[in-house]
Amino acid sequence: LFLHGFDLSGHFVDLRPLGTGVTGLVLSAVDQRTGQRVAIKKLVMRDTVTVKHALREVKITRRLHHENVVRVHEVLAPYGRPLPRDPTQLSALYIVQECMETDLARLLEQGPLPTGHATLLFYQLLRGLKFIHSANVLHRDLKPANIFINTDQLLLKIGDFGLARIVDPHYSHKVKMKLILSKTGRKPELLLNMHGYSDGSFVQLMCIVLSCLTITGDLFCNGAHELEQMQLILDSVPVLREEDRHDLLQVMPSYVSHGWRVKKPFSELLPEVDAQAVDFLERILTFHPMDRLTAEAALSHPFLQQYSCPEDEPT
C-alpha cells in the first residue's frame, strides 16, 4: 500500500494524513487485523542522526505502558516487515500507535474548558507525567498539540515523544536560567530540572494551564519576540531567587520589573478561578524549576484532591 510514501503491508487500509511532525509524516489507518484505527508515524532515515533519534524515540515510547500515555502497538520496517536486528540500515521505520480522537490544541480552539473538565484533564496530564518521569524520561515538547483526548470519556494521553530524552536521575545540574533565543526560534526556554514536568518550555506549560483554566493561554504566548514574551511572564510570575534576578539582569536589564514585584499576580489575573486553583497555579508556575511542584507532588495538591489517589497513580 503506497500513500504519501508510506509503503506498509496490506492489512493497513483507509490511510488518512494526520500531520507532519518533528520527526516525519503521520497517518491514520485501520488495522484490518483488529478493526482498530491506528496512528502511524513514518520516520525517514535520512542520516545517522535521524536514525539515532528514531531508534531513541522507539526505545522510549515502546516501554511506556500507561493509561495516560499514547500506546505504541508495534514498530515496522518498510513493507510492514518486522525490524531487522540491525535497524541502522533501514531507509524508514513506522511506529504504529493507538489513535485518539482529537488533541488539546483543537479542543481549546473551541473555547475555554469548564473548570471541572480542565481539572480532570490536568489530573490525567500530571498522572501521565508522574509515570513518564518515574521512567526517567523527559518529554521535552509538551504542548496542547501533543496531548491527545477522547472526548467521550474525557480521556487524556500524552503522545509524540519525538524530542524525548532519557535522563540520568542522579544528574546533578546547576539549574541555570538561560534564555535560548533565536537559535531554534522557540519561546524563551528555562532549563528545567528533570522533575519540572513541563520539561520543555515553561511558556508552553503556562499556556496549557492558563488556557485550561478558562483564560486564553495566548495571553502569555503572544509575545512578539522572546524578550517581550519573558516580560509577559515576569508580569505575573515572581522572581524569588537571587541567582535568577542576577541572571535576568544579565540578559534583559531593560525588561526587568522594578523592585521585582509582579504587576498582575494570578489572583488578579484569574478573578473568576477559585482560590485553590490559583494556589495550585502559583506552586506549579514558579520561575525557578526547583521551586516547582513535581508531577507527583502536584497530584496531591487540594486542587486535585477530588481525583487524587496515589495508589492508583502507578510509576
Ligand SMILES: COc1ccc(-n2nnc3cnc(N[C@H]4CC[C@H](N)CC4)nc32)cc1
Ligand atoms: C504532527 O502531526 C501529528 C499528528 C498526529 C500525531 N499523533 N501521535 N499520536 C497520536 C494519536 N492519536 C492521534 N489522533 C489524531 C486524530 C486526528 C485529530 N484531528 C488529531 C488527533 N494523533 C496522534 C502526532 C503528530
